[in-house]
Structure formats: C-alpha cells, structure tokens
Amino acid sequence: MTLREGLYFLSQIPGSRIGKKIVVIESDDWGSIRMPSLNVREILRQGGIQIDSNPFNKLDALELDKDYVYLIQNLDCIKQNYGKTPVITANYIMTNPQFQAIARAGFESYKYELFTDTYQNRDQDNRTNVAMNLAIDGGYIRPQYHGREHLNVPAWLSLLKKDNTQLTLAFNNEAFGIDFKVPSGRSSNLMAAFDYENEKDFQFVKTSIIDGYSKFEDVFGFKSKTIVAPCHVWDERHEKIFKELGIQFIQSSLVQLLPGQDGYKKKYRFLGRKNRWGQRYLVRNIFFEPATLPSYPWIEKTLRKAKLAFAAHKPLIISMHRINFSSGIERSNRDQNIELFMELIENLIQMYPDIEFMSSDQLGLHLLQSN
Numbered sequence: 001m002t003l004r005e006g007l008y009f010l011s012q013i014p015g016s017r018i019g020k021k022i023v024v025i026e027s028d029d030w031g032s033i034r035m036p037s038l039n040v041r042e043i044l045r046q047g048g049i050q051i052d053s054n055p056f057n058k059l060d061a062l063e064l065d066k067d068y069v070y071l072i073q074n075l076d077c078i079k080q081n082y083g084k085t086p087v088i089t090a091n092y093i094m095t096n097p098q099f100q101a102i103a104r105a106g107f108e109s110y111k112y113e114l115f116t117d118t119y120q121n122r123d124q125d126n127r128t129n130v131a132m133n134l135a136i137d138g139g140y141i142r143p144q145y146h147g148r149e150h151l152n153v154p155a156w157l158s159l160l161k162k163d164n165t166q167l168t169l170a171f172n173n174e175a176f177g178i179d180f181k182v183p184s185g186r187s188s189n190l191m192a193a194f195d196y197e198n199e200k201d202f203q204f205v206k207t208s209i210i211d212g213y214s215k216f217e218d219v220f221g222f223k224s225k226t227i228v229a230p231c232h233v234w235d236e237r238h239e240k241i242f243k244e245l246g247i248q249f250i251q252s253s254l255v256q257l258l259p260g261q262d263g264y265k266k267k268y269r270f271l272g273r274k275n276r277w278g279q280r281y282l283v284r285n286i287f288f289e290p291a292t293l294p295s296y297p298w299i300e301k302t303l304r305k306a307k308l309a310f311a312a313h314k315p316l317i318i319s320m321h322r323i324n325f326s327s328g329i330e331r332s333n334r335d336q337n338i339e340l341f342m343e344l345i346e347n348l349i350q351m352y353p354d355i356e357f358m359s360s361d362q363l364g365l366h367l368l369q370s371n
C-alpha cells in the first residue's frame, strides 16, 4: 500500500459499516445548461473568458436525446451480459434562466423555465423528454434533487447590473457558468446556488429550494429523498429546509463548505452519520471524472480505491458528473468517457461478482435498515 492509499484507507474507517458490496453512481448537473454550443465557446474565448482551464466550460453541455439513448444502450449491454443493471443517480437542476425575460426586466427580477422546456425549446420537439423517460422507466437513471437553478441568483443579478464585462458577454450568449473576474470583495462562486451573504439572499435561496423541490415532484412524479447542494456549499439552515421538505439523506463530498463572511469553512462528513435533524449523510468516496483529466489512469486508480473502500466496509459512492455523458460540444468526450466507465463497471463486476448497484435513495434506506 502506498502512503496515499494508506491515508485513503484510514479516511474510509469512520462512519457506518455495511456488509454488502454496494456501488452507487452519483451524477450531478442534469437539466442544467452549461456551454451552449461550440460557436458560443469560441465567442467567449475571443472575449477573453478562460475556457481551457475549466473542463466544464470546455465540454459540459445540456444533455441531448442521443446522450440518454447512448447511455441506455451501454448500460443495457451490462445488463444483458451480467444480469446486473448499473443505475445512475442523476441529480437534476429543475430550471434554467430565461435570459431575454431577465434582460427585459432590467436584471431586477429572476425568470426561469423548467429544464424540460429548455429541452423542448432547443429541439423544437419532445425527443429529449421521451429519451429521458425511457432511461428512467428502464431503471438506468434514478432522478434526485440538485436544486432549482445551478446559479447564485442574487449575486449574479447584482453583477449583471454592474455590467461585469465577462458575465455580460456570457449572458448575451445565454451562458452563466463561466470563470470570471470579480473586481473586489468576497470571492464569488456563482454556481454555488445555496450560498448567501445576508438574510435577504438566504430568503431567496430558501424559496428557490422549496419551489424547485415541488417542481421535481411535478416532473418526475415522486419526491426526492436525497439532495446534493450545488458545489457542496450549504449549512444547518439549509438542512432545516431539507428536513421540512421530507428529505432524509444528504449527498455530500468528504468536505462540506459552509458559507461564512470570510469565505467558506470546511467540515468533514462521514457515511451514515446523522445531523441534528436526524438526516444522514451519503459521502462520495470515489471520483471517476475522466472528462476533467483525460490523461489520468482512472480505471487503475479507481479499482485500487474500490478495494480499500470495500475493505473498510463502505459502499463505493462514485462521483461522475453529467459532463462525462455529454456530447453537445464534442461527441468524442461522451464516447471516450462512457467507454472508460463501461470498462470500470465490467472490472468491478468481474472482481466482485456479488456487488449490487443502488441509487442514492436506495442506499439511504438500506443504511436505515441495517444500522
């Protein structure tokens, strides 16, 4: 065992232990726009916006019907060959900004549309909604809740009103998720939708979480039992809102970021531990994000970590963002990363024939029953 592997193993010791070998694949950002097109990517690059330093700006785009179909076909191969169906817990952002309406309102108020309408408006038909429902009904995708918008609206509108050059250029091209320069003050991660600086902003966030949660039920026909905060930024006040909505489990990375006046404070989270409201944390312990670093030996490293996590009686909770399944900017991005993902899944099944694939909410319920 290398030093890094030893430290990883030790990090896996705290928290609930489970007897089974369970694999959960958590994929954030479904439903949310990112880079609208190759053409816009070029316009933003020409405008001095950093593209290549951030793989999400470079490659992440709203999923297409073809992306759902390609994913279904690949997962179905596993099902046919091994009798097990890997399920992707797709964490959905329920809405996207209506850019023109926001501009018409002089950036004073926020307007949005359901992501299913973003699909429809882009495609001019309902093909992506049909493909999404096929993936859900076939058990390949299990939707869970990621938020109403992947955007800190109060901070965004205030910067747009000040006419931040790069944000305005992105806005005019119907994009918001860019790396941009803030003139001064508190560093701002605009993607951290639940972040807040004052009570007024917190109330906006609260309304947004509650509104998005009911939209989730409208679209998918059931309530999400889990949530993952955008950019892992949240605190106890958000957890109280989650509790009131009936959310039992919080998907987390090892480190939670708490909003504060001097930037984020870090807090470590461990699998199955309860917060003061009795909600339990589901903590990601493996990052399989080949889109973010194609040169990294993802399969080899992930299999070694899997061995250590199972040895510590932990499930594998794999983080794999939508970017890895997205072909909207570069088709090869999706094809290469799904190929690697299939290789990983096949290796896992061959090494651990008794593994079970679960969604995040299933894992949560399993933890409740076994601890």
Ligand SMILES: [Zn+2]
Pocket: 028, 029, 146, 150, 230, 231
């Ligand atoms: Zn996200």
